[in-house]
Amino acid sequence: MSQDARKNQLPGYLRAEQERIEAVARGYGLDFFPTAFEMASYDQMNELAALGGFPTRYPHWRFGMEYERLSKSSEYGLSRIYEMVINNNPAYAYLLEGNSLTDQRLVMAHVYGHVDFFKNNFCFRATDEDTDGRVIDAAPRGADYSPLRRWIDRFANHASRVRRHVERHGIDRVESFLDHCLSLENLIDPWQPFRGRVSPQTEVDEEPIEVPRLAAKDYMDKFINPEDYLDARRRSLEAERERKKRFPAEPARDVLAFLIEHAPLERWERDVLSAIRTEAYYFVPQMQTKIMNEGWASYWHSRMMTEKILSAAEIVDYADRNASVLATAPGQLNPYKLGVELYRHVEERWDRGQFGREWEECRDYDAKRSWDMRLGAGREKLFQVRALYNDVTFIDEFLTPEFVAEQRLYTFGYSGKKGAFAIESRQFREVKEKLLFQLTNLGNPIVEVLDANHANRGELLLRHVHQGIDLQKDYAKATLEALVRCWKRPVAVATILEQKPVLLRHDGRQHFEEPFSA
Amino acid sequence: MALKIDQDHARFRHIVRGRIRENLRQFISKGELLGRKGKDMVSIPVPQIDIPRFRFGSRDAGGVSQGDGDVGDPLGDGQERPGSGKAGQGEGQHSLEVEVSVDELADVLGEELELPAIKPKGEARIDEDAERYTGIRRVGPESLRHFRRTYREALKRQIISGTFDVERPVILPTPVDKRFRAWKATSAPVANAVILYMMDVSGSMGDEQKQIVRMTSFWLDAWLGRHYKGLESRFIIHDSSAREVDRETFFRTKESGGTMISSAYKLCKSIIENEYPPDEWNIYPFHFSDGDNWSMDDTLACVDLLRQSLIPWSNMFAYGQVESPYGSGQFVKDLRGHFKGDDKVVLSEIPNKDAIVQSIKDFLGKGR
Numbered sequence: 010m011s012q013d014a015r016k017n018q019l020p021g022y023l024r025a026e027q028e029r030i031e032a033v034a035r036g037y038g039l040d041f042f043p044t045a046f047e048m049a050s051y052d053q054m055n056e057l058a059a060l061g062g063f064p065t066r067y068p069h070w071r072f073g074m075e076y077e078r079l080s081k082s083s084e085y086g087l088s089r090i091y092e093m094v095i096n097n098n099p100a101y102a103y104l105l106e107g108n109s110l111t112d113q114r115l116v117m118a119h120v121y122g123h124v125d126f127f128k129n130n131f132c133f134r135a136t137d138e139d140t141d142g143r144v145i146d147a148a149p150r151g152a153d154y155s156p157l158r159r160w161i162d163r164f165a166n167h168a169s170r171v172r173r174h175v176e177r178h179g180i181d182r183v184e185s186f187l188d189h190c191l192s193l194e195n196l197i198d199p200w201q202p203f204r205g206r207v208s209p210q211t212e213v214d215e216e217p218i219e220v221p222r223l224a225a226k227d228y229m230d231k232f233i234n235p236e237d238y239l240d241a242r243r244r245s246l247e248a249e250r251e252r253k254k255r256f257p258a259e260p261a262r263d264v265l266a267f268l269i270e271h272a273p274l275e276r277w278e279r280d281v282l283s284a285i286r287t288e289a290y291y292f293v294p295q296m297q298t299k300i301m302n303e304g305w306a307s308y309w310h311s312r313m314m315t316e317k318i319l320s321a322a323e324i325v326d327y328a329d330r331n332a333s334v335l336a337t338a339p340g341q342l343n344p345y346k347l348g349v350e351l352y353r354h355v356e357e358r359w360d361r362g363q364f365g366r367e368w369e370e371c372r373d374y375d376a377k378r379s380w381d382m383r384l385g386a387g388r389e390k391l392f393q394v395r396a397l398y399n400d401v402t403f404i405d406e407f408l409t410p411e412f413v414a415e416q417r418l419y420t421f422g423y424s425g426k427k428g429a430f431a432i433e434s435r436q437f438r439e440v441k442e443k444l445l446f447q448l449t450n451l452g453n454p455i456v457e458v459l460d461a462n463h464a465n466r467g468e469l470l471l472r473h474v475h476q477g478i479d480l481q482k483d484y485a486k487a488t489l490e491a492l493v494r495c496w497k498r499p500v501a502v503a504t505i506l507e508q509k510p511v512l513l514r515h516d517g518r519q520h521f522e523e524p525f526s527a
Numbered sequence: 528m529a530l531k532i533d534q535d536h537a538r539f540r541h542i543v544r545g546r547i548r549e550n551l552r553q554f555i556s557k558g559e560l561l562g563r564k565g566k567d568m569v570s571i572p573v574p575q576i577d578i579p580r581f582r583f584g585s586r587d588a589g590g591v592s593q594g595d596g597d598v599g600d601p602l603g604d605g606q607e608r609p610g611s612g613k614a615g616q617g618e619g620q621h622s623l624e625v626e627v628s629v630d631e632l633a634d635v636l637g638e639e640l641e642l643p644a645i646k647p648k649g650e651a652r653i654d655e656d657a658e659r660y661t662g663i664r665r666v667g668p669e670s671l672r673h674f675r676r677t678y679r680e681a682l683k684r685q686i687i688s689g690t691f692d693v694e695r696p697v698i699l700p701t702p703v704d705k706r707f708r709a710w711k712a713t714s715a716p717v718a719n720a721v722i723l724y725m726m727d728v729s730g731s732m733g734d735e736q737k738q739i740v741r742m743t744s745f746w747l748d749a750w751l752g753r754h755y756k757g758l759e760s761r762f763i764i765h766d767s768s769a770r771e772v773d774r775e776t777f778f779r780t781k782e783s784g785g786t787m788i789s790s791a792y793k794l795c796k797s798i799i800e801n802e803y804p805p806d807e808w809n810i811y812p813f814h815f816s817d818g819d820n821w822s823m824d825d826t827l828a829c830v831d832l833l834r835q836s837l838i839p840w841s842n843m844f845a846y847g848q849v850e851s852p853y854g855s856g857q858f859v860k861d862l863r864g865h866f867k868g869d870d871k872v873v874l875s876e877i878p879n880k881d882a883i884v885q886s887i888k889d890f891l892g893k894g895r
């Protein structure tokens with residue numbers, strides 16, 4: 010690492026740029042962790058991107074595949090990675106060697122936006138290692154807030170642990186187990202860090218068990234209701250009551266944690282699975298705030314660049330680059346574009362006082378259009394939004410019909426008639442609904458552990474909370490295989506396929522699909 | 528600079544190799560790879576490799592986007608998009624283009640068809656398998672323990688755990704400190720070889736027949752090339768007379784007229800005599816024809832040539848008979864009669880493209 014670090018140091022002129030841009034960012038009120046920039050050649054960049062930005066990850070072919078894909082597309086000139094930044098304290102970011110100075114400036118400005126977001130958005134509080142991954146309160150912290158976020162080290166530790174297991178057990182065994190773990194990677198609960206500490210389950214005072222007695226005269230009682238018979242009866246009733254208790258008592262959303270705690274895994278397997286889980290949780294905040302985070306960074310890079318940093322000669326280059334970052338394509342949603350436009354929309358509304366009851370109840374289109382109370386509260390509102398919202402609440406609260414119309418947002422779906430995806434609607438309600446649905450549970454189906462002793466056979470029963478869209482069956486079946494690998498007993502998932510409740514079950518050899526009623 | 532990702536990349540290639548192996552027979556009989564060959568690399572389409580998860584069927588999902596267009600307008604031309612399946616078939620059937628070296632492909636071929644490794648003949652053959660100690664690992668036999676590295680690990684551990692005493696610097700290695708040398712077996716081919724392709728281009732050999740020859744030769748080249756340091760290919764076409772051509776011409780030429788197989792064998796003989804002394808070269812004559820020779824006399828002349836010179840000089844002599852609607856297919860029967868029990872002669876009949884796999888196996892199955 011040390012010789013890499015020296016080689017990847019910034020050249021002098023970029024260090025001067027960094028200082029300048031950092032000062033500009035602070036001048037705008039951005040508040041970020043110390044940020045280190047490193048230079049990377051394009052294949053180093055591809056490597057880092059394939060590894061999710063981290064210099065060291067556990068060994069897995071998936072990273073190799075990603076690397077192959079990235080280096081292909083950069084060789085053919087299809088894509089190029091400009092910017093990569095890691096949520097770490099201090100934050101790390103990479104600059105691509107050979108980019109023009111304008112590009113490097115743009116990237117730096119963008120990165121400071123991200124790091125400000127990492128530091129201040131409440132979701133990222135879940136990645137503070139000193140709070141044990143549990144967020145107690147979401148109140149914004151001051152400028153001297155410097156949590157322990159040494160994720161680069163943590164990921165490297167995971168890597169060396171997994172490598173050690175590989176040396177003990179062989180790459181094939183560990184890798185195939187990793188494959189299975191990664192199949193389960195998304196079975197976590199995004200809101201788990203915000204549930205507060207789980208209190209140890211308090212025993213509910215249960216009614217003491219009353220064994221029915223036969224009526225008898227006092228002097229006959231010990232013969233008709235003998236003590237040892239009553240004891241035996243009480244024990245069997247107690248056992249029955251225990252059996253009736255479901256385990257887990259509440260459906261468990263964090264399937265990975267459930268497996269780590271309760272599946273009959275070997276020690277190294279448990280270790281690997283918990284590393285995967287920790288890393289999965291690390292990435293949750295970034296997925297929860299994709300639109301907000303990219304929007305925030307884009308908002309600030311464009312303000313910083315155009316207002317303070319650029320020289321007149323660079324404007325065209327910058328505009329070209331900025332346009333390609335914010336470009337939209339049919340059938341895709343560009344989080345940079347949607348985010349930055351929504352922030353601007355919010356800023357404008359709060360600058361002009363377009364909120365509150367009066368505004369909501371105003372039915373006069375012209376009045377609304379020229380509504381301007383000259384509040385100038387936009388900036389303040391933006392900083393508040395970046396601290397206290399995530400994508401779901403951001404869209405839910407600030408997406409307005411005017412914005413949907415102005416940005417030409419639409420929903421699309423597969424049309425069997427046309428044999429292609431087609432525009433379905435431009436209605437505000439539908440756009441918002443679909444957008445929120447896509448963001449729900451990070452776009453993953455909600456699957457939870459219902460019963461760890463299904464049919465009293467020690468089988469694991471999961472439930473897919475069906476929200477209108479079926480699971481993809483072949484993938485679901487393959488995932489069941491991964492679950493069986495961990496649980497070592499048959500595993501089933503209750504879901505709905507083509508409007509019929511079904512149970513997909515795998516017993517290690519065969520797949521079954523049977524009708525199911527809860 | 529060596530990248531850390533190289534190891535992961537190698538694992539990925541390993542998986543890709545497995546995929547190629549699964550689909551190898553299809554690649555062979557469809558000839559899909561012929562047009563995808565670069566200098567040393569072949570670009571191969573393999574089915575997308577993915578990690579399965581619980582996820583939504585993408586067809587019903589759709590999404591939100593922005594831009595122009597009226598309700599009902601289709602989006603784009605149905606090109607692949609992230610999160611969209613192709614219409615009318617299973618989702619997630621995207622394929623992945625991977626580049627594989629010809630050598631790697633040959634290895635896959637060898638594994639899948641269970642081909643024996645070729646044993647080169649001649650004095651020039653040096654020991655091919657070299658074991659080299661290239662790395663360090665944590666497990667291994669005591670005899671390979673790396674003393675210095677073990678010592679260093681133990682020292683490191685003791686310093687970290689605070690049990691190192693400067694006054695009394697005793698280092699006690701525990702099993703976790705031990706480091707062992709790791710080795711890697713490498714094989715480097717040393718001998719030279721030449722393949723002499725001969726093909727009948729008389730009127731009765733049609734395009735399809737030539738395509739079969741071409742597809743077969745692709746794999747023969749790959750496999751033999753894997754085993755020799757330098758592999759040369761020579762190409763002879765013949766009808767009633769023979770001439771040497773380059774690869775392109777070899778597969779393109781169409782002549783009419785009769786067939787004198789002996790003419791090709793004579794030319795082959797003279798090429799070997801002049802350029803490839805048999806005690807230095809591994810020689811592989813491959814002859815493809817539809818089995819329709821001019822006369823019985825000529826066939827006898829061929830047998831003579833083979834018996835006197837070609838077969839003794841060569842590692843093996845292979846004859847592939849491609850079925851054609853015009854050929855009589857007599858030649859293979861004649862050869863079979865004359866060379867019964869000679870295991871240097873390999874005869875294979877290739878009725879159609881699906882049989883290419885089998886004939887490759889016939890040709891290369893002897894390990895010569």
